[in-house]
Amino acid sequence: MNPIDWIKNGSDCEKCKWCWDSCTSNENGTEWDCGCYIKGDAFGDIPCRLINPFKFVVGTLRKKKETYYFAHEYDGFGEWYEEDQAKTKAMREALKNSLDDRVITFKGLDNTLHECNLDSFLDDFTWKVRDKYEYVAHPFDNKSLRQEWKELIAKTLNRFIGIFKPYLCK
Known part of the structure; x- marks a missing residue:
């Protein structure tokens, strides 16, 4: 494939190992679901144009993350x-x-x-x-997550300083 065709069309998602599809059958019929570890739910008509080394890094990390969350979905x-x-x-x-x-x-x-x-x-x-x-x-x-982290850091610092407070204040 020459570079100009690749830029216009991207890579072939059907051959990409980071794309997935699943089929479930139930009493209502068969349902198909598909997606991409790299693009997520935005898997659609426009293929990603990442080159293979970047695809490998991003796809591996996201696949491991999804596998972990799926394995621990019902913990506790x-x-x-x-x-x-x-x-x-x-x-x-x-x-x-x-x-x-x-x-x-x-x-x-x-x-x-x-x-x-x-x-x-x-x-x-x-x-x-x-x-x-x-x-x-x-x-x-x-x-927000930012506010929770801010409170956690402040609480940690207060506990840490609290250890040395009796020695600093007389």
């Missing part, structure tokens, strides 16, 4: 799930204890009162209460 999920179930169980018990000997009823279509199944009511109600509680108790922090 078991512990989180157990903690979540323990919180739900504790909230359910607290709600059940707060009801004491009260009966929860609902009005049927014939305007008669029917006793509600307490277990199913508590299962549904526990999720609603926990959802509202978690949002109020632990609001999402919208700090």
